[in-house]
Amino acid sequence: MIYSSELIKGTLKTIVLKLLADNKRMYGYEITQKVKQLTMDKIQITEGALYPTLHALEADGLVITEAEYIGKRVRKYYSLSKTGKTKTAEKVSELADFMNTMKFLLDIQNQPV
């Protein structure tokens, strides 16, 4: 089962930021694979969604990039800036709060998953 795409909306940025907080330094393709692996294929980030998001994070000064060559192929590593670290904590905390609210709102107690 893959979640309907609308659920990802609004959480992608937070997911990416949190992964960078945990892994110091990651490149785009690695992020898609990591999310896929951690969620047992339930969340699959498309490249068309990820790269624009990464570029936006960079434009906002939340991440910094380093290009690196693996053989002849370029890799673009992303890591959190100081501002990015602060922002990540805020967004994760907000999402946690939001999920508690939603849990209450949807009256979700012990639904089997």
Next chain:
Amino acid sequence: MIYSSELIKGTLKTIVLKLLADNKRMYGYEITQKVKQLTMDKIQITEGALYPTLHALEADGLVITEAEYIGKRVRKYYSLSKTGKTKTAEKVSELADFMNTMKFLLDIQNQPV
């Protein structure tokens, strides 16, 4: 505190459906107020978001409507169709699953709210 609007994206339809499942019959304005009240003002659904959503649910055959006059003012009541009830159960269950996944992904254990 009001959640950043992006968090609402993708969950609005599910919220509306669940409220209708719990309350049998509601009108638009009532839904906005109910959500505001249940979430202690943290989620405020704008009319520009709600009405198009309700119309889409109707077009999809998930809800049925009845107009009613309160004095001279019209009210449009929404209730779940049979298909709507099934769909609601599916969407709520999917969202519950998604939130568990997100909880794991974001490593959220006992963050104070």
Next chain:
DNA sequence: TCAGATACATAATATTCTTATGTATTATTG
């Protein structure tokens, strides 16, 4: 009486995703 709440609706715009396409390198496998 008049401001605020109730109650609907829609249009222009912005955001952000999907889908499709493009380029190129490296690894695998029949």
Next chain:
DNA sequence: CAATAATACATAAGAATATTATGTATCTGA
């Protein structure tokens, strides 16, 4: 060893869905 899949980036067109603004009209309370 050639073809395919995986790795790795990127962007553009289009769809979906929200924000913001606007419009209309009624009812309530100070």
